[in-house]
Amino acid sequence: MGDIRSTSRLLEDYQRHIAQLEELHALLHKRLVAARAEWASLTEGERVPGPPTADTTVPPARGRAERARTAVMEIETAIGRLESGVYGTCQRCGAFIALHRLRQVPHTRYCTACHDLPRREEATT
Numbered sequence: 001m002g003d004i005r006s007t008s009r010l011l012e013d014y015q016r017h018i019a020q021l022e023e024l025h026a027l028l029h030k031r032l033v034a035a036r037a038e039w040a041s042l043t044e045g046e047r048v049p050g051p052p053t054a055d056t057t058v059p060p061a062r063g064r065a066e067r068a069r070t071a072v073m074e075i076e077t078a079i080g081r082l083e084s085g086v087y088g089t090c091q092r093c094g095a096f097i098a099l100h101r102l103r104q105v106p107h108t109r110y111c112t113a114c115h116d117l118p119r120r121e122e123a124t125t
């Protein structure tokens with residue numbers, strides 16, 4: 001049987017959790033606006049993806065387009081996770097991602113430990 005103190009404690013935790021999610025949601029929206037503005041500032045020619053190539057001498061404009069495209073996509077995906085209630089857990093090990101890390105990189109999919117693992121193809125955030 002739970003007493004009143006533990007119930008209000010639970011409620012406090014819950015409210016703090018909700019407040020943190022709202023903060024991160026706002027942060028993600030801010031980042032999304034910035035990423036979309038960056039994308040919008042590119043010319044049509046800069047946005048066109050070039051042919052697949054192993055060439056590492058990609059012109060700077062295309063690198064910028066690629067980064068803007070990736071940023072918009074990752075932030076939108078993160079907002080989708082937030083709205084479907086699976087936000088904030090590591091997609092590799094399932095652990096909760098530390099709040100300070102989410103504040104720093106709100107669209108991250110990995111906890112610090114997994115992010116620091118030797119890079120695999122998808123561990124870029």
Ligand SMILES: [Zn+2]
Pocket residue numbers: 090091092093094095110111112113114115
């Ligand atoms: Zn992890």
